[in-house]
Amino acid sequence: MPYISDSPSTAETHYSTQVSKILSIISAFRHRSVNVPDRFADFVPQLVKQVADTVSKKEPVRFILPAFPFKAPAEDNKSKILGSLPDKAEEIALQTLDGFADSIAEIYEGGAIVVIVSDASVYGDLLQVSDADAFAYQEELRKLASSLGLKHLEFVRPGTLAGIISKGTPTLEEYSAQIQQTRNLLDGALAQDVDPSGDENVQATSKHYDTALPKDRNSEDSKTAMLKRGKAYAKLIASTSQSSIRLSIHESNNVGKITLDLFPPSMNPNFLTPWHGAVAVLADASVRVVDASTVDRNKFDVVTNGEGRPWLLREKSDLFDWFGMELNFEPLYPCGMLVKPKAGHGPYKFEHVNMKRVRRLALSTAPLLLRGFTMEIQKEVFRTKAGELGEIQMWPFGDILEVRENGSLNMNNVLTNESMPFHYDGVFRTAKDEKTGEVISVPPLFQMFRNRAADQQVGGLTLFSSSRNMLPLLGQDTIQLDELRKLKWKTFTAVNDAFGGDELVLPFIAPHRETGADTFRFHEPWPASKCIGANSEPTIVEVAGLPVAEGQALCDKLTTLMYDRRVTYHHQWREGDFIFNDNATTHHTRTAFESGHRELWRVHVN
Numbered sequence: 001m002p003y004i005s006d007s008p009s010t011a012e013t014h015y016s017t018q019v020s021k022i023l024s025i026i027s028a029f030r031h032r033s034v035n036v037p038d039r040f041a042d043f044v045p046q047l048v049k050q051v052a053d054t055v056s057k058k059e060p061v062r063f064i065l066p067a068f069p070f071k072a073p074a075e076d077n078k079s080k081i082l083g084s085l086p087d088k089a090e091e092i093a094l095q096t097l098d099g100f101a102d103s104i105a106e107i108y109e110g111g112a113i114v115v116i117v118s119d120a121s122v123y124g125d126l127l128q129v130s131d132a133d134a135f136a137y138q139e140e141l142r143k144l145a146s147s148l149g150l151k152h153l154e155f156v157r158p159g160t161l162a163g164i165i166s167k168g169t170p171t172l173e174e175y176s177a178q179i180q181q182t183r184n185l186l187d188g189a190l191a192q193d194v195d196p197s198g199d200e201n202v203q204a205t206s207k208h209y210d211t212a213l214p215k216d217r218n219s220e221d222s223k224t225a226m227l228k229r230g231k232a233y234a235k236l237i238a239s240t241s242q243s244s245i246r247l248s249i250h251e252s253n254n255v256g257k258i259t260l261d262l263f264p265p266s267m268n269p270n271f272l273t274p275w276h277g278a279v280a281v282l283a284d285a286s287v288r289v290v291d292a293s294t295v296d297r298n299k300f301d302v303v304t305n306g307e308g309r310p311w312l313l314r315e316k317s318d319l320f321d322w323f324g325m326e327l328n329f330e331p332l333y334p335c336g337m338l339v340k341p342k343a344g345h346g347p348y349k350f351e352h353v354n355m356k357r358v359r360r361l362a363l364s365t366a367p368l369l370l371r372g373f374t375m376e377i378q379k380e381v382f383r384t385k386a387g388e389l390g391e392i393q394m395w396p397f398g399d400i401l402e403v404r405e406n407g408s409l410n411m412n413n414v415l416t417n418e419s420m421p422f423h424y425d426g427v428f429r430t431a432k433d434e435k436t437g438e439v440i441s442v443p444p445l446f447q448m449f450r451n452r453a454a455d456q457q458v459g460g461l462t463l464f465s466s467s468r469n470m471l472p473l474l475g476q477d478t479i480q481l482d483e484l485r486k487l488k489w490k491t492f493t494a495v496n497d498a499f500g501g502d503e504l505v506l507p508f509i510a511p512h513r514e515t516g517a518d519t520f521r522f523h524e525p526w527p528a529s530k531c532i533g534a535n536s537e538p539t540i541v542e543v544a545g546l547p548v549a550e551g552q553a554l555c556d557k558l559t560t561l562m563y564d565r566r567v568t569y570h571h572q573w574r575e576g577d578f579i580f581n582d583n584a585t586t587h588h589t590r591t592a593f594e595s596g597h598r599e600l601w602r603v604h605v606n
């Protein structure tokens with residue numbers, strides 16, 4: 001969706017291209033409410049001017065988000081959350097915000113920053129949350145962001161915006177005094193009257209309070225007090241952060257502020273915030289954000305983190321029972337799961353892992369990463385375990401591929417150090433249909449990797465893009481799922497030592513061969529200009545039945561979605577890692593690397 005004309009007659013510059021790309025990222029990440037009309041298009045002209053001014057100065061694009069006040073107070077001994085401190089829900093939310101900003105940094109050298117300004121001082125006293133609880137929550141939130149290595153987030157207290165306090169970490173006593181000063185300002189010089197009747201966004205926030213506020217604090221007087229404080233707070237932000245783009249966690253029409261979902265939409269169908277919910281891993285290994293007060297605790301375990309703090313809920317299931325192994329099952333962001341020994345246990349021998357459990361779990365969540373398991377460095381051991389997973393698929397080179405730089409085996413760009421397109425393995429592995437005689441694609445169901453060695457500090461990442469996360473993002477800015485279901489794509493790459501040489505016509509949406517779920521099938525178009533290695537060949541991709549330009553535009557939009565940070569897990573290999581990946585549910589790619597030895601063993605299984 002270009003926001004600045006790309007007509008050749010305008011001689012569009014690198015500068016204007018960056019503005020357009022930044023606006024497209026903001027547009028893609030915005031939340032479209034089912035309750036409030038989306039009027040983002042009305043806000044675009046103002047955003048273009050604001051972003052263009054920032055880019056012309058080569059400054060970071062700054063966003064400001066009032067959020068993360070404290071965990072919601074309990075009601076009638078029922079709590080929506082697991083504890084008073086940040087947990088897995090906050091972790092995912094912070095990763096989502098950092099990914100949003102990093103997406104801009106990837107295409108704009110000035111980068112982007114999301115400033116999180118806590119609204120604890122705005123609402124804490126109205127909801128009877130102690131300053132001590134809010135203070136502890138804020139400090140732990142900062143520690144969490146630091147431990148995750150998030151580079152695009154800043155934390156600011158409301159009093160700092162008002163000039164009441166300086167940057168830095170106050171004591172609890174200083175914090176309480178500063179909070180009171182901030183409230184005095186909001187209730188005094190910045191006080192605002194509120195009339196929800198003429199403002200869609202205020203109406204949406206008022207409706208949010210109907211369900212978010214405890215019943216004993218859900219009177220009209222309480223809501224009015226909350227709305228008045230919120231409006232005064234908005235005035236403070238607007239007057240002190242004029243160069244920043246306002247973000248919001250409340251449903252809105254996306255004019256004046258942009259509403260973001262703090263989770264990948266597939267995880268959060270009820271649009272909850274981290275401080276009003278908890279992360280739950282369900283029996284099928286899917287991840288949801290839930291109101292913890294609605295969960296049957298007899299069916300769920302509360303999983304703690306390394307510090308013994310309540311971290312997430314996990315539904316009881318034999319998927320997580322690995323026959324005596326004491327393991328943690330931690331959701332990866334934004335897709336997949338990490339399985340590793342609990343503290344004080346392991347390492348366990350990979351030879352002892354039950355591959356039927358692995359297969360079931362890998363069909364439920366992809367990629368499945370095993371870390372902290374040892375294996376003798378023998379291909380026969382690897383081969384035996386692969387055979388326990390399923391039927392091994394053979395290739396001209398055999399069963400186990402050593403994925404490393406190797407110019408003697410021509411497999412396009414697979415055995416090079418250059419970047420690769422998003423693809424699924426085996427798309428160009430073909431056979432003749434026994435009934436029709438037609439040449440068909442016969443990709444494997446699973447990839448099984450073991451990392452022999454990978455010491456890249458920069459590059460060499462493997463990216464896994466999930467259909468489960470991508471399909472919910474399809475819509476008016478790309479294409480509706482039902483429309484994509486009707487289309488097919490044509491593809492070709494030259495023959496090499498392992499695959500290629502046949503033109504294929506394939507559906508974009510195909511049922512998973514075991515689960516029946518919708519899966520997205522595609523290969524990122526890869527022109528000759530991106531081919532670097534001596535064996536590298538382009539991959540031609542077109543949309544069958546569409547004019548070339550229209551098909552290319554659709555391919556570009558789908559490719560962009562595959563790289564979306566809410567869709568794709570970025571994996572930095574560690575020595576000894578095992579990954580089991582559902583090749584039908586995901587696509588994968590590799591980023592380029594320049595130095596260091598990188599070697600994976602890979603086998604395909606059906």
